[in-house]
Amino acid sequence: MEIQRYLECLEADFARLREVAPPALAADVPSCPGWTVADLSRHVGEVYLHKTLAMREGVEPDPWPPAALADEDPLALLDRTHADLLAEFAARKPQDPAGSWYTPDQTVGFWYRRMAQETVIHRVDAELGAGVPLAPIPPDLAADGIDELLKIFVAFGVAEWGSDFAEALRDSPGRTVAVRAGEASWLVNTVPFTVTDGAAAADATVTGDPAAVLLWLWNRAPSGVTIEGDPAAVAELRRCIAVATQ
Known part of the structure; x- marks a missing residue:
């Protein structure tokens, strides 16, 4: 942007x-x-x-x-x-x-x-x-927010302050989550923690419009996303997000 x-x-x-x-x-x-x-x-x-x-x-x-x-x-x-x-x-x-x-x-x-x-x-x-209706979040801002959260908060956080994420990733075999938001997509790998543009086959997939995915990742509103695949992979990503944003 x-x-x-x-x-x-x-x-x-x-x-x-x-x-x-x-x-x-x-x-x-x-x-x-x-x-x-x-x-x-x-x-x-x-x-x-x-x-x-x-x-x-x-x-x-x-x-x-x-x-x-x-x-x-x-x-x-x-x-x-x-x-x-x-x-x-x-x-x-x-x-x-x-x-x-x-x-x-x-x-x-x-x-x-x-x-x-x-x-x-x-x-x-x-x-x-x-208790009022949520105003729309522009798609470009939402997609940018997803990118910031995954790459700047979580991926950088794990690389810089790895010990903070030890419990969230304890005994992890390394899982993948594809995040798809409109035309944008990301592939998250938890061990080592990396985020790349473009979603390939993954253990789990999170899909929705950009605003819904952004709010789901930030745990801010009732889910408007579709989640498929391994629940453990999704839970692992959410644990890492919680540590990165606390």
């Missing part, structure tokens, strides 16, 4: 989140156990600020979050940090350096993608908490 497209998606999903959150701040978010919509709003605001500082200072701030943020109204924090994030993007070029946990890409462009994907998933969380 192009940088401008990420920004368009981020803005559309932020607007939807900001629309549904205010009347439902006290509501529980079923996809984020223990959180209310107010907690979710605060979290997104803290994430926006964290990434703004990662671009501004060249390194991700740690420890995080600052205690002072807890005293700020969650919607005020969300609005303030969203504005700061956009201003930081506007002040920099996508190829400019920025701190990030993903060592292969230490650029501002990485955060355009990550913030667009962060916002769409948490927009869905807000809708689920508010």
Whole structure:
């Protein structure tokens, strides 16, 4: 996806989140156990600020979050940090350096993608908490989110922090899962953990439209996907995703 497209998606999903959150701040978010919509709003605001500082200072701030943020109204924090994030993007070029946990890409462009994907998933969380219909997720954003989750979160995570995945992959013989989402497809191999474009024959197959597959992978909404093949292969992939995104 192009940088401008990420920004368009981020803005559309932020607007939807900001629309549904205010009347439902006290509501529980079923996809984020223990959180209310107010907690979710605060979290997104803290994430926006964290990434703004990662671009501004060249390194991700740690420890995080600052205690002072807890005293700020969650919607005020969300609005303030969203504005700061956009201003930081506007002040920099996508190829400019920025701190990030993903060592292969230490650029501002990485955060355009990550913030667009962060916002769409948490927009869905807000809708689920508010009990309102889910707005559509554009197919291009959904397919990009699947790619990011499988390659950047899970495959890179296993390669970089393998011990964290030891329990999820314990005694695994190595399984394959084909993920098919519209015209896009990926083949996941669990041992060693690799993700390649294009789905070949596999132990299990997950198929659906891009939005349904994205939400299923993020465990965000009732399944709209078709699953065929070995349940153990699917369970292994889901365990790895859970570790990578915790």
